[in-house]
Amino acid sequence: MAQNFGSKRIVSGAHYGLRDWLAQRITAALMALFTLVLIVQVLLPGEMGYDKWAGIFSRQWMKVLTFVVIVSLLYHVWVGMRDVWMDYVKPVGIKLALQVFTIVWLVGCAGWAVQVLWRL
Numbered sequence: 001m002a003q004n005f006g007s008k009r010i011v012s013g014a015h016y017g018l019r020d021w022l023a024q025r026i027t028a029a030l031m032a033l034f035t036l037v038l039i040v041q042v043l044l045p046g047e048m049g050y051d052k053w054a055g056i057f058s059r060q061w062m063k064v065l066t067f068v069v070i071v072s073l074l075y076h077v078w079v080g081m082r083d084v085w086m087d088y089v090k091p092v093g094i095k096l097a098l099q100v101f102t103i104v105w106l107v108g109c110a111g112w113a114v115q116v117l118w119r120l
Contacts, residue, residue, distance in 0.1 A: 020079045027072040034069040063117050070113045074106045 041056045042048065056062060081102045089095040 020083070024076060024079055027076040030072045031069055031076070034065060037065070057117070067113065067117055070110065074110055078102065078106055 038056070042052075046052055057066065082099060085095050085098045085102070089098060
């Protein structure tokens with residue numbers, strides 16, 4: 001007869017813990033790095049005005065970097081909001097509706113960002 005010691009723990013949930021924790025840290029670091037790059041460009045000699053600001057974002061590498069940071073921001077927001085909805089909203093139907101609304105909103109924000117960056 002085999003003996004089992006301790007309680008049998010039933011694990012449930014989506015098991016996103018480490019991956020999402022790491023994603024939050026990486027996206028936050030990327031956004032911080034982008035902020036530093038932007039601050040350095042703003043602090044470069046010259047009068048701050050529309051021309052300087054437009055010049056910063058006229059280069060293709062800056063547009064691509066900005067879009068990567070926007071995608072990172074959107075993923076960062078998704079992970080955070082999904083966790084909030086999963087932790088604090090108990091009715092499944094409301095939770096699903098909030099998650100769908102969040103996804104639709106974030107996709108809309110991504111589309112708007114593309115439109116602003118590349119003037120589509």
